Amino acid sequence: MLSVYLYIPNVIGYLRVLMNCVAFGVCFSNKRLFSVLYFLRFVSTFGAVLDMVTDSVLVELLLLCRPGMIFLLLLALDIASHWFQMYSTFLSGKVSHKDVKDSTSWLFKLYYGYRPFMAYCCVACEVLYIALFLLAEKNSENLTDVLVSSVKRCSALSFLLVVSLFGWTIKQAVNVIQMKTAADVCVLYDIAKKA
Template sequence: MATLSVYLYIPNIVGYIIVLLNCIAFSVCFSNKTLFSLLYFFSFCCDAVDGWCARKFNQDCETSTTVYCCSTTLFFFFRYIYTREVSTACLLVILSQIYRPSLVFLSLLALDFASHWLQMYRIIASHKDVKDSTSWLFRLYYGNRMFMGYCCVSCEVLYIILLLIAKNQTENLMNVVVKSLMQISPLSLLLALSIFGWSIKQIINVIQMKTAADVCVLYDIEKQHKKP
């Protein structure tokens, strides 16, 4: 019964919904781009809902300025691995098959995985708060939910837009982006805002990767010094 109760934690149920939505979305990503975009973005929004549910129903350990500490390993998987990594990774892989050079999206995928996985190990190795970071941008990102939300949403919106506006399977990325920005329309404004937020997020990823790597190295050095 105890095992069943954990499976039925509300944040975990939200996680199941996210997985289901993404499975349906990616199954129609080429045949129905509009449906894909709606399902994918809704699943992304659910990523914020599970954290709120965890705090609301006391199914979360604690809240810090760095991350939400997950009360269950299953919740940890949904929040930090599936919703933030796997779903975005799948979309980046699809875009790499549509646009040239495909290395752009594969590089973004590598950066995203490296920064978030190092951040995960940083959390395990040390409870050092992000307020101690020397980067004002890093502190602003993790200290202001609105700013963080804007950057995260911008990335997902940008990738969705790129999927929607692609007409062929071998589009030139720069040509498509420049052409879309030159058109005076709500879409071009949304694209510009998304690119700005996306750019900040990539800078944050680099800072996060370097900061997390430094903390992990210091943690290993401290362990070596503590050995008899």
């Protein structure tokens, strides 16, 4: 039993959680250190040990750093779409939540079927949130003001913000498609169960 807790990918996961706790502990007092720690935990486990739950929680925490209804709605969409997708995967007997071969959405199939594209969208989403966090002069600054002032600055961070906007948009669209598709699976399961 102890060997499971000390399994190397699990130990890396524990380190990621610890690094994230430290990052969010300094997020308002030292934005640069926060950004370095945030991305260090992402890059260090890219690939084989990328943990969906840990990553989702981190994005949600990052969204909570920005006040406003839009960020709360994005937070709810991200959590709900992933929850529905995981649950519908369980109901349909699939091995992975990324198995969307039977989907009618070309975007959904492209997202989960072409891993480099999915990686770009996921990283772009996190880069956008980090860039917004770093570009805001004060934590209560209006999102529109942050976007307008960042485009005027023409800095490297502004460039990252603009480049990541496409991937972020795709990821939000996929979240909506994912939630709708997974909700349909749950409804069809209920109908079949009652019949």
